[in-house]
Amino acid sequence: MDTKAEFKALRIYEEDGKFIRRIEKRKIEDLPEGDVIVKVKYSSLNFKDALSVTGNKGVTRKYPHTPGIDAAGVVEHSESDKFKVGDQVIVTSYDLGMNSDGGFAEYIRVPEAWVVALPKDLSLRQAMIYGTAGFTAALSVYRLLAAGQTPEMGPVVVTGALGGVGSIAISILASLGFEVIAATFEKSGGEDELHELGVASRISSEITDDQSGRPLLRPLWAGAIDVIGGNTLHTLLKACKPMGNVTCCGNVGSGDLAMTMYPFILNGISLIGIDSQKCPMELRQKVWDKLAAEWNEYNNNEQVIESSLENLDIYIDLMLAKKSRGRVIVKI
Structure with a gap:
């Protein structure tokens, strides 16, 4: 060359x-x-x-x-x-x-x-519709399922729902039968997009940013996929139903996490870190194969x-x- x-x-x-x-x-x-x-x-x-x-x-x-x-x-x-x-x-x-x-x-x-x-049946254009955001969303869902999250446990909340990771995660979760709660920065707008993705209900990001200072909250969801970090992640953990799972893949809001251990030792919540950057190649290929096949729900959006x-x-x-x-x- x-x-x-x-x-x-x-x-x-x-x-x-x-x-x-x-x-x-x-x-x-x-x-x-x-x-x-x-x-x-x-x-x-x-x-x-x-x-x-x-x-x-x-x-x-x-x-x-x-x-x-x-x-x-x-x-x-x-x-x-x-x-x-x-x-x-x-x-x-x-x-x-x-x-x-x-x-x-x-x-x-x-x-x-x-x-x-x-992967077979995935075009180059489709691959970039997913990209790192789609891969991260799919890896988050994959890890939730591996931790035992099921639709029967209750709704899963997704933060940054109108963004890349959030929208693709919602699409995959909805296709798997989960009830999905979308948390957005915007209080209105994007209703058609969220409905098309399969969202069951929508909440303001204020609900996922509790300022009460309480170590635990009344349970509002059974699991979560978070792209925000900081106090949003803290809120997701302390308002999660017992034995639920919360994934974390971003720090748009903050990289700090100041909280007690009570969600973990009293409610048995699992916090799952998502690292798409250094994900092992064997798992990386598995997730891409899923995006090309049974999780390929987003490309016509x-x-x-x-x-x-x-x-x-x-x-x-x-x-x-x-x-x-x-x-x-x-x-x-």
Whole structure:
């Protein structure tokens, strides 16, 4: 492959304490080391991408940088025994788009250990409708089921219900027969979307952000999938029915968790951490296979927005303002 070949990429520069976004030409030889070069067809927008774009050093340490923690495309060059030229693949998580140049570009070069073969019956576009958000949602549901959560135990509340992780988690849970409570930042709007996803009822995020200071609350749900963290996660735990399970996959609200042990030692609640970034490859492939088959419930949802690299600024700003809905995919 011609390493001098040029391609288009969204680059973030740090200039005088400000972070500037530019679309520019790069060369293959500029990419980081790796075994597999992928021609990217689609990427998707995640909260980590928005943080990287704005200079969050907890996500990206050095600039200039190309964000994009998701990519789906076709192998253009391979030094791996696992993948050959022409294979359709998915790359999400690990260090892609964080400290290694990511999917908001026409090409990426990555280690073979980061690459997942595209499952049968899943297109590259569908894979990015899911992306890290969909994978995280599916992994959360997978872990809930593994912990023994069943529809008979009662409703499951999902925070950030109109966002990427939340909306996909709701879709999967509803397809499995769970009664789903949607918790949203917005008090109104999005009713049609939530109904289409299979939501049974909706509550304001104020209900999942208890300020009473009490260590336990009257049980309101049997389980939860949380993307917010902080006091929201605390509220979900102390208002959960005995023997329920709560997953945590985000810290949009806060990374702190100040609480007592009472939900755990008096009600037997289980708190399940979800790490999609370093999920073992065997489990990663299992979850992707489920998304391609029996959990493939989301791909025709109208809440999928397709953007170009040139228009991506609009959706990044909406996400940072906590006004994003559904999934934004990027056609490269």
